[in-house]
Every structure is written in structure tokens, then in C-alpha cells.
Amino acid sequence: MEKNMSMTKVAMPEQEPDVRNKNFSEVALGYTKEMAMEEAARCLNCKHKPCMTGCPVNVPIPGFIEKVAAGDFEAAYEIITSENALPAICGRVCPQENQCEGKCVRGIKGEPVAIGRLERFVADYHMANAVSSEVQPQKNGKRVAVVGSGPAGITCAGELVKKGYEVTVFEALHKAGGVLSYGIPEFRLPKDLVAREIETVEKLGVDIQTNVIVGRSVTIDELIEQGYNAVFVGSGAGLPRFLNIPGENLLGVYSANEFLTRVNLMKAYKFPETPTPVKVGKKVAVVGAGNVAMDAARTAKRLGAEEVYIVYRRSEEELPARAEEVHHAKEEGIIFKLLNNPCEIHGEDGWVKGIEVVKQELGEPDASGRRSPKPIEGSNYVIDVDTVVIAIGQSPNPLIRQTTPGLDTQKWGGIIVDEDTMKTSKEGVYAGGDTVTGAATVILAMGAGKKAAKAIDEYLQGKTE
Amino acid sequence: MYKIVSKEILNSAVELMVIEAPFVANKCEAGQFVIVRVDEDGERVPLTIADYDREKKTVTIIYQVIGYSTGLLSKKQAGDYVQDFVGPLGQPAPLHKCDHVIGVAGGVGAAPLYPQLRKLHEMGVKVDVIIGGRSEEFVILKEKFEAFCDHVYVTTDDGSAGIKGFVTTVLQDLIDKGEKFDEVIAIGPLIMMKNVVKVTKPLEIPTAVSLNPIMIDGTGMCGGCRVTVGGQTRFACVDGPDFDGFLVDFDECMKRQGMFREEEHECKLRAAQ
Numbered sequence: 001m002e003k004n005m006s007m008t009k010v011a012m013p014e015q016e017p018d019v020r021n022k023n024f025s026e027v028a029l030g031y032t033k034e035m036a037m038e039e040a041a042r043c044l045n046c047k048h049k050p051c052m053t054g055c056p057v058n059v060p061i062p063g064f065i066e067k068v069a070a071g072d073f074e075a076a077y078e079i080i081t082s083e084n085a086l087p088a089i090c091g092r093v094c095p096q097e098n099q100c101e102g103k104c105v106r107g108i109k110g111e112p113v114a115i116g117r118l119e120r121f122v123a124d125y126h127m128a129n130a131v132s133s134e135v136q137p138q139k140n141g142k143r144v145a146v147v148g149s150g151p152a153g154i155t156c157a158g159e160l161v162k163k164g165y166e167v168t169v170f171e172a173l174h175k176a177g178g179v180l181s182y183g184i185p186e187f188r189l190p191k192d193l194v195a196r197e198i199e200t201v202e203k204l205g206v207d208i209q210t211n212v213i214v215g216r217s218v219t220i221d222e223l224i225e226q227g228y229n230a231v232f233v234g235s236g237a238g239l240p241r242f243l244n245i246p247g248e249n250l251l252g253v254y255s256a257n258e259f260l261t262r263v264n265l266m267k268a269y270k271f272p273e274t275p276t277p278v279k280v281g282k283k284v285a286v287v288g289a290g291n292v293a294m295d296a297a298r299t300a301k302r303l304g305a306e307e308v309y310i311v312y313r314r315s316e317e318e319l320p321a322r323a324e325e326v327h328h329a330k331e332e333g334i335i336f337k338l339l340n341n342p343c344e345i346h347g348e349d350g351w352v353k354g355i356e357v358v359k360q361e362l363g364e365p366d367a368s369g370r371r372s373p374k375p376i377e378g379s380n381y382v383i384d385v386d387t388v389v390i391a392i393g394q395s396p397n398p399l400i401r402q403t404t405p406g407l408d409t410q411k412w413g414g415i416i417v418d419e420d421t422m423k424t425s426k427e428g429v430y431a432g433g434d435t436v437t438g439a440a441t442v443i444l445a446m447g448a449g450k451k452a453a454k455a456i457d458e459y460l461q462g463k464t465e
Numbered sequence: 466m467y468k469i470v471s472k473e474i475l476n477s478a479v480e481l482m483v484i485e486a487p488f489v490a491n492k493c494e495a496g497q498f499v500i501v502r503v504d505e506d507g508e509r510v511p512l513t514i515a516d517y518d519r520e521k522k523t524v525t526i527i528y529q530v531i532g533y534s535t536g537l538l539s540k541k542q543a544g545d546y547v548q549d550f551v552g553p554l555g556q557p558a559p560l561h562k563c564d565h566v567i568g569v570a571g572g573v574g575a576a577p578l579y580p581q582l583r584k585l586h587e588m589g590v591k592v593d594v595i596i597g598g599r600s601e602e603f604v605i606l607k608e609k610f611e612a613f614c615d616h617v618y619v620t621t622d623d624g625s626a627g628i629k630g631f632v633t634t635v636l637q638d639l640i641d642k643g644e645k646f647d648e649v650i651a652i653g654p655l656i657m658m659k660n661v662v663k664v665t666k667p668l669e670i671p672t673a674v675s676l677n678p679i680m681i682d683g684t685g686m687c688g689g690c691r692v693t694v695g696g697q698t699r700f701a702c703v704d705g706p707d708f709d710g711f712l713v714d715f716d717e718c719m720k721r722q723g724m725f726r727e728e729e730h731e732c733k734l735r736a737a738q
Binding site (some may be wrong): 210213217242257266352 | 491492497501506508509532548549550551552553554637681682684685686687689691692693717719721723724725728729731735
């Protein structure tokens with residue numbers, strides 16, 4: 001097959017910035033068959049497969065791309081899903097530039113192969129065309145409980161059910177998906193697509209019980225007493241962090257979690273057609289610059305805010321969000337106030353009126369390797385806003401650690417695990433995802449869920465012998 | 466889906482439902498609450514637990530029909546189902562063995578107060594209660610409290626039952642007459658709880674209050690329910706809902722309660738159409 005030696009990726013059609021910043025439909029529209037085959041032909045099928053070393057779940061990337069190039073999309077789907085249960089999601093939300101695409105040889109001169117876009121295409125093609133033929137595997141008589149139905153839990157459950165385990169997933173909210181449902185917005189990850197990926201796992205035989213809060217409705221010890229042979233904890237990092245500056249309890253200040261949950265999970269963007277409201281003013285400041293901050297800023301814009309600021313204490317170079325999210329946010333008119341650190345939120349009659357920031361300069365690299373910001377004295381000024389969204393990160397929810405004796409955790413709340421097996425200090429209990437690492441990415445959580453499933457299988461098989 | 470086993474109309478604004486919810490019924494304790502979603506796309510509404518039956522796997526909720534979602538709930542009858550019913554949420558009330566406790570309830574606040582006082586009675590504490598309502602009709606659970614309380618005092622705004630006046634007037638009177646209370650538990654509108662604290666704080670009678678702020682998930686995720694307690698931000702859903710009344714910033718709570726007042730109005734108009 002002839003290689004496509006173009007230095008750039010085949011462009012993916014997108015909604016125009018000025019159109020899409022007023023609606024909640026998906027921004028990127030995906031490749032056509034022809035585009036996918038053309039892009040796939042850019043892959044050199046390197047023998048040493050550097051891209052795969054960048055993938056936390058070891059998708060056989062050159063193998064699936066070869067099938068795309070040949071037009072055999074179902075075969076490509078089989079290859080991807082041998083290692084990745086949620087390809088339509090990963091194709092959309094993985095930080096490919098730091099993972100597979102970051103290692104691609106084509107990226108040395110020009111742009112890497114658009115692996116994420118191809119993965120997305122293959123998954124979408126399968127959803128649109130394939131007749132579902134999931135066969136329920138032979139049961140082995142052992143039961144595993146999974147806490148949380150986010151990327152870590154769903155992946156772990158999917159892997160275990162394929163090995164014959166009877167798997168029950170307990171979800172605290174009324175809807176499965178974790179951050180995929182409450183956190184990532186519709187315009188970046190359509191919710192019916194999340195529902196379909198989860199349905200695929202349910203068709204394999206995974207039982208998902210919503211409205212069960214492990215730690216409150218039932219404890220881990222009780223699950224073990226009830227006959228679960230092992231437990232995987234993938235309860236995420238759901239506890240929002242605040243800045244602890246004056247004015248944070250004024251009306252009009254939201255955690256990113258609250259703001260996004262109202263819009264995504266509770267569909268507040270349809271208010272009053274749906275009963276949960278969200279209030280967004282004319283001018284909105286989003287504090288933080290990760291993916292969650294970009295999601296909140298772009299959501300605020302879509303809800304009708306005239307000016308939306310990203311307020312971040314470091315510079316462009318340190319922006320932690322995916323490159324594509326930053327690019328999309330800028331295209332949509334989000335204003336970046338970099339090297340600005342909030343010190344107070346000002347109010348009037350109880351409502352937000354402005355956010356006072358101190359300008360920063362960058363000093364020496366800190367523990368994270370990023371240059372640490374230092375305040376420039378006397379540089380304070382107030383940005384007029386009527387809404388503030390705090391998006392500076394989340395910590396693991398304390399419920400599980402408070403109610404599970406024998407489960408060791410870090411000082412900051414993360415569950416301590418053996419990194420090779422995701423085994424915790426408690427017999428038969430494994431953990432992975434944000435509850436172990438603190439807020440990270442979907443794909444890292446999936447990688448952890450997969451690793452834990454393998455270890456749980458080995459543990460339970462060993463137990464029989 | 467969760468089955469409504471029975472329903473009772475307590476007065477023109479307040480209703481009671483017994484709902485089948487095994488996970489909640491198994492574990493809930495006095496002071497905890499649930500979140501109910503009436504139907505698909507419905508709001509998540511936090512409601513306090515008024516009672517439970519571990520054998521029958523049921524939980525009793527008492528709610529005031531006040532907004533769009535409680536209006537929808539009110540349309541449901543015994544035998545119908547609610548979409549979601551999750552809990553128990555929050556910390557169990559920190560109830561201590563002591564000599565004498567008085568509960569102070571305003572309106573529908575009598576519902577969450579009931580299991581707390583009953584538990585104290587079971588622990589051997591002498592229990593009294595003051596129940597307040599707009600008028601006789603809005604004084605709820607009187608007979609239930611009478612079953613174990615030494616004294617049940619009733620107050621109404623219009624004097625149609627009991628003493629005309631506020632719950633705080635009665636509380637102040639009892640204290641002035643020399644009644645000794647080791648603790649006061651006040652549950653009702655924010656302004657009532659604030660005024661109870663005004664009576665008890667100068668006398669240093671420990672006072673627990675129960676907060677019911679705006680929240681979404683009820684599990685510590687959204688932070689919408691944050692309250693300032695003793696100068697620190699706490700989440701009512703996971704750190705509460707019961708707090709030391711002396712330390713709660715009630716004025717901030719009252720402001721935050723009004724965050725979506727315009728939207729609530731819009732929702733009501735829509736429901737009326």
C-alpha cells in the first residue's frame with residue numbers, strides 16, 4: 001500500500017468556533033471513511049512500535065491502523081478492543097500528544113499520525129454499523145465488587161467479566177459513567193456515546209447498581225461478608241478543592257464539579273425544560289487551567305456568558321490542559337489571564353462582583369518540575385466578574401477511607417497501592433484511578449483498572465489452588 | 466425504581482411517604498438524609514429521614530410541597546415508584562447520653578427531629594419537645610412525640626393551637642422558670658434555628674442545629690452546600706447536616722439559600738401552566 005507522506009494530519013471537520021460556542025453539540029465531527037484511510041496511510045508501521053510505549057493500555061496501534069488503511073474497519077475495532085474497552089471515549093479525551101502521538105516517528109518532522117482521531121473513527125464506525133454480538137462468557141463462580149462506574153471501575157469490571165467473574169458495580173450517583181457522565185461536557189464527549197460504551201460492558205454481563213454509596217449504603221467489609229471474593233475501588237477524585245481565599249462562599253462562586261455536574265449530569269443547559277438550574281452571569285472567571293477548567297470556561301460561554309476568563313497563576317508553557325482543549329477554547333473566544341493568581345473574591349449584597357488577582361512572575365522549577373510562580377508585589381487588580389468557577393483540582397472522597405478499617409491511605413487521601421498489582425493494604429481489596437493518583441486522566445484510570453483486573457484474577461485463581 | 470408503599474397527607478402542605486429502599490433502610494441512623502429524584506431528568510432533592518424499618522426495608526420521608534420537584538412527588542400515590550432514592554447521606558446525629566434534652570421543631574423540621582429524640586429516649590434521656598407551626602394544621606407529629614416525650618409544647622403563629630407565639634418564647638420561658646437542659650436540638654427554618662441559638666448561646670446550653678442547604682450529589686462532590694462553621698468552610702452533606710449551632714454562620718446560610726430564587730420562581734410558573 002502506498003504511504004501518505006504528507007507532513008500534516010488529515011484535518012478533522014469541526015463546527016465553526018462562532019457557531020459551536022453557542023451550542024452543546026460535539027465540536028469535532030470525526031473522519032469519513034476516506035479521510036480515515038488517507039490518514040492511516042501516513043503510518044510507517046515501525047517495527048519497534050514507539051507509539052505503543054506511550055499507551056497506558058497497550059493498544060496495538062500500528063496493527064489497527066494497518067487495518068484502517070486497508071478499509072477493514074471491523075478488524076481494526078477487534079484489535080483495539082482486545083486491549084481497550086472504551087475506544088470511542090479514549091479517541092476523544094486522551095492527551096494523545098503526551099502519549100501515543102508524542103512517540104510517533106512521523107512527529108519528528110511534521111505532525112504525528114492522528115492516532116486518536118483514527119481510534120475515534122473506528123469506534124464510531126463500529127457503533128454505527130456493527131450488529132452487537134457480545135457473548136456472555138462462561139461464569140467461574142467467583143464474585144467481584146467494583147466501587148464506582150467511572151473509567152477505572154468500568155474497565156476493571158469489563159476485564160473481569162470477560163474472564164468469567166460475576167461482577168457488580170456500585171455507583172453512588174443515579175447514572176453510571178463517573179466523570180464521563182458528570183464531568184466531561186456533551187460538546188467534547190456526547191453522553192449517549194458514554195451510555196452506549198457502558199451498555200456494551202453491561203451486555204457482557206456486568207451488573208451496575210446505581211444509587212449505592214459504598215461507605216454509606218454499604219461498607220467494603222459488608223461486601224466481603226456478603227460473599228464478594230475481591231473488591232476494586234475506583235471511586236475517583238470527587239472532592240473539590242477551593243482556594244481558601246476571602247469571598248469564596250459568595251453567591252455566584254461554584255466549584256467546577258458543581259458547575260459541570262449541574263450542566264452535564266443534570267442537564268441544566270436545558271433549563272427550564274429540565275428542573276435543575278445553573279446561573280451564569282455576563283462575565284465569568286474560571287480559576288485553573290487544566291482540562292476541567294477548559295470544560296468549565298467553554299461551558300460558561302455556551303450558556304451565554306459574554307466574557308469568559310481563564311485565570312491561571314503560571315504561564316502558557318505550563319498550561320496543564322490537553323493542547324486541543326486550549327486551542328479550542330481560544331478559538332471560541334475564551335480570554336486567558338495568565339500569570340494571575342486570585343487573592344480575594346469581592347462581593348456586593350452577597351453576590352460576586354469581581355475577583356482580585358496578583359500578577360505573578362516565574363521563578364525556579366518546583367517539585368512538579370514546573371517553574372513556580374511568585375507574586376509581583378503591588379500588582380493587584382480586580383477583574384469585574386459576576387461568576388467564579390474554581391477549577392484547581394479534586395481530591396479523593398474521604399468516605400471509603402473513613403469506613404474501611406485496614407485500608408492505608410496517603411496523607412492527602414489517596415489510597416496506597418502496590419503499583420504493579422494495584423493491591424491495597426487490605427486483603428482482597430484493590431484500587432486504581434484518581435482515588436489512588438489524585439485527579440489524572442481517563443486513560444490512566446483505565447490502565448489501572450486493567451492492571452487490577454489482571455491481579456485480581458491471579459489472586460482469585462491462586463486462592464482456588 | 467423505588468416503590469412508594471404508602472402515602473399520607475399530614476396537612477395542606479406536608480405529606481408523608483413510606484418508600485421501599487433496602488440499602489438505606491439497612492444502614493440509616495437518626496440525623497441522616499436521602500436524595501430523591503422523582504423521575505427521569507428530575508432534580509436531586511435532599512429530604513430528611515423521618516423514620517425507617519429495617520425489617521420491612523422501608524424509609525419514611527416527610528416533605529413540604531414547596532417547589533417544582535416536591536410538587537411532582539406529591540402527584541405520586543402509593544404503589545407508584547420514584548426514579549431514584551439514595552442514601553443514607555450525612556453523618557448520624559451526635560447524640561449523647563445525658564439527663565435532659567429539649568427538641569425545638571419548626572414546621573416540617575419536626576420530621577428529622579423525631580428519630581433523634583426517640584433515640585435519645587431509648588438511651589434513657591428525659592426528652593421534651595416544642596413544636597411550632599403557622600397554625601394548628603401545620604403542627605405535625607404531635608401524637609408521635611407524645612408517645613415518649615415528658616412534655617410536648619405546641620406553639621402557633623395565630624394561636625389556633627397551643628401557645629400563640631414563637632418556639633423561642635416557650636424555650637425562653639422554660640429556661641426562665643428554672644428548667645435545666647443539657648442540650649437543645651433545633652430543626653426548622655434557618656431563622657428559627659438562629660433565634661434558638663440567640664436564646665441558648667448566652668446561657669451556654671449546647672445547641673445542635675440541622676442544615677438543609679442547596680446541594681446536588683449529597684456525597685461531597687459539588688460543594689454547593691458549603692457553610693461556614695466556626696470560621697471554616699464545611700460541607701453540610703458530608704460533615705453535617707448537624708452542626709454546633711453556636712458556630713454556624715446563619716446569615717451566610719440564608720443568603721446562599723437564595724442562590725436560585727429567580728429560577729425557582731420560573732420553575733413554579735412553568736409547573737402552574
